[in-house]
Amino acid sequence: MHITPQYLYQKRREFLKLGIGALVSSTLIGSKLSAFNFIEDKNLNNLKVSDEELAINYVNFYEFSTDKRKAVALAQNFNTQNWKIEISGEVEKPIILSMEDILKFPLEEKIYRFRCVETWSMVVPWIGFELRQLIEKVKPTQKAKFVKFTTLLDKNQFPDQNALFPTIDYPYVEGLRMDEAMHPLTLLAVGIYKKPLKPQNGAPIRLIVPWKYGFKSIKSIVKIEFVEKQPRTTWQNYAPNEYGFYANVNPNVSHPRWSQANERALGDFFTKPTLMFNGYEKEVSKLYKGMDLKVNF
Ligand SMILES: Nc1nc2c(c(=O)[nH]1)N[C@H]1C(S)=C(S)[C@@H](COP(=O)(O)O)O[C@H]1N2
Numbered sequence: 288m289h290i291t292p293q294y295l296y297q298k299r300r301e302f303l304k305l306g307i308g309a310l311v312s313s314t315l316i317g318s319k320l321s322a323f324n325f326i327e328d329k330n331l332n333n334l335k336v337s338d339e340e341l342a343i344n345y346v347n348f349y350e351f352s353t354d355k356r357k358a359v360a361l362a363q364n365f366n367t368q369n370w371k372i373e374i375s376g377e378v379e380k381p382i383i384l385s386m387e388d389i390l391k392f393p394l395e396e397k398i399y400r401f402r403c404v405e406t407w408s409m410v411v412p413w414i415g416f417e418l419r420q421l422i423e424k425v426k427p428t429q430k431a432k433f434v435k436f437t438t439l440l441d442k443n444q445f446p447d448q449n450a451l452f453p454t455i456d457y458p459y460v461e462g463l464r465m466d467e468a469m470h471p472l473t474l475l476a477v478g479i480y481k482k483p484l485k486p487q488n489g490a491p492i493r494l495i496v497p498w499k500y501g502f503k504s505i506k507s508i509v510k511i512e513f514v515e516k517q518p519r520t521t522w523q524n525y526a527p528n529e530y531g532f533y534a535n536v537n538p539n540v541s542h543p544r545w546s547q548a549n550e551r552a553l554g555d556f557f558t559k560p561t562l563m564f565n566g567y568e569k570e571v572s573k574l575y576k577g578m579d580l581k582v583n584f
């Protein structure tokens with residue numbers, strides 16, 4: 288099985304140039320570099336994991352296309368070599384990380400529910416690490432109240448960024464309040480179904496916030512900034528009456544175009560009721576104590 292993440296190819300070539308390839312087969316070096324060590328999720332809540340082919344191919348990735356199937360096709364040649372993530376803003380220790388640096392964080396598999404505002408849902412085994420581990424490393428200052436995330440801007444790679452009339456404002460921006468970002472459920476994902484992330488799912492690294500609508504889970508991140516003011520997000524810009532900053536899954540608050548009371552799991556025929564905070568109420572409701580979730584949707 289060939290599972291070397293694309294962003295590691297470069298390193299392998301460097302190894303080969305050093306002549307190590309003469310001693311060990313390139314496949315071996317490849318597999319060593321792609322050694323994706325992670326702690327498996329025992330799935331104690333017995334979530335029904337979605338079919339892999341359904342889950343990885345049913346995507347929203349507007350930079351490629353608003354059409355789900357086209358987005359998958361257009362993403363296949365996405366180049367993630369030499370990927371860098373800048374972590375900056377209100378921090379004592381700003382840093383630029385390569386994906387090799389990123390893979391040094393302790394990786395865990397996390398089986399999470401995932402709910403899109405379009406009312407489809409799935410259960411996905413992600414591989415990643417808690418965002419708070421990265422936050423602790425860069426030491427946010429007192430002024431850091433929010434975290435702002437930005438997707439790659441590259442008109443050569445993303446057809447919709449290059450369009451005469453792009454569908455949304457690019458680069459795609461998302462944000463979390465600091466306590467949301469520090470929550471142990473909040474993940475930076477680098478893998479899916481025990482393999483590196485597919486390009487269409489946000490390779491090489493994306494955010495996963497399982498109690499929020501899918502659009503908060505920003506893909507292909509190049510920048511993480513710590514800021515004082517609540518950042519304005521792409522979807523708020525697009526339609527402020529439809530997409531709030533918080534975007535917590537909430538069956539009682541309808542989107543103007545879609546009731547959020549029910550959802551259809553990928554592969555299912557019947558719908559089922561949507562759970563408050565997507566089933567993570569016990570873990571996260573304390574973050575929103577005293578907040579009006581109809582106003583702060
Ligand atoms: N950069 C970027 N991130 C994004 C999107 C996007 O279009 N561009 N779509 C969002 C939406 S609406 C959803 S539902 C999820 C979909 O994740 P998936 O395609 O891996 O299922 O990604 C989110 N992250």
Ligand SMILES: [Mo]
Nearest residue numbers: 403404501502
């Ligand atoms: Mo979505």
